[in-house]
Amino acid sequence: MPLIKLYFSPALLLLVLLCPLWQVSQSLPVMSNGQLTDSCGLYAKTLLQNITATLKQNNLFSGIDCSKQSVELNMETNTASVCAPKKSTCSGIVKSEFDQKSCLTNIGEDLQHYYKLLAAQPDPDSLLGPSVLSSLRELMKNCFAWSLPTDMASNEVAANRPSTYDERLSLCKVLKGFQIRTITINRVISYMKSGEHTK
Template sequence: MPLIKLYFTPALLLLVLTCPLWQVSQSVPLMAKEPMRDSCVLYARTLLQNITDVLNQKTLFSGIDCTKQNMELYKNTSTPSACAPQGSACSEITTSGFDQSSCLTNIREDLKHYYKVLAAQPVGTLLFSLRELMENCFGIFPASDSTLREAAANLGTSFDQRLHLCKVLKGFQVRAITINRVTAYMTSDEYTK
């Protein structure tokens, strides 16, 4: 019996360390006072690139010059001010400290909002990258893809709807730039000191 215990313990340890569930458990939401993971910088960068790519789609925005349209920002959060780095002087207000918890709360709310708005839109790759960022970096698990497909099937493609999508995407692009800067700042040596 002792011989079995000797072989069983290393085998069990090997199983635990190589199990796919182990890797899933490592993907936890960010908590206050912890540095941002490097992979979140890549997720945020991919999201920004996908937003830019969608905005440049000629077929989606046929007859609309998105570059000349105003942006529509989500105003129920204060992400830019909550996520200003320590010592920054944006908008003539110098911040004395960086409140990671407040910043992440605001970003989570932004991501949830834009996911709901874009869920029924023809922006597949963008929605996928948004979902990846939400799940892997912020612990947000949005509605299932089948729900999204049903909503997309009922979506019209009128000029006004495409114009609205253009404006929302421009606002989301600006917010994604903020998210990119925050994730880069939170992985930097300056922040982790």
């Protein structure tokens, strides 16, 4: 599974986070059948909050300054590009159409990818499972049910063993990438909720 390491300058990260066309505050995720629900919005917001809080857990990343590490994004999906708003200039390319089905498919694939990756991480202190994995599972179960792995319970097997330095370093980079992707997902769903994509 190809992962790419991205090094963000503070200015680029600020541009991504503050692009005026997308708003996080009104994020309401879309269910697989295309209907919006307020509860899905809460699940998505909770997931982002839990990822952000987990990245601040020193116990999870002992020996590593996670804030100074690079970001690893899932490059098997095209969520950022296919979910860009119509007439968006954030990426430098003006997009004339918005394909909601393709966007939702990519979001579901991202959620599934990160679930499988994070479920396989050692978590002896239960810092990851009850927060990030639990909120991710709730979002998937209630809003993107088709993306749930069929063997969900058997994926969570590494929880009680201690993690190695390399595993903690990788987890830090992956969680940073997941945080960025979750911000994108929240913004894109807010865009869909606004109805701008149908105009």
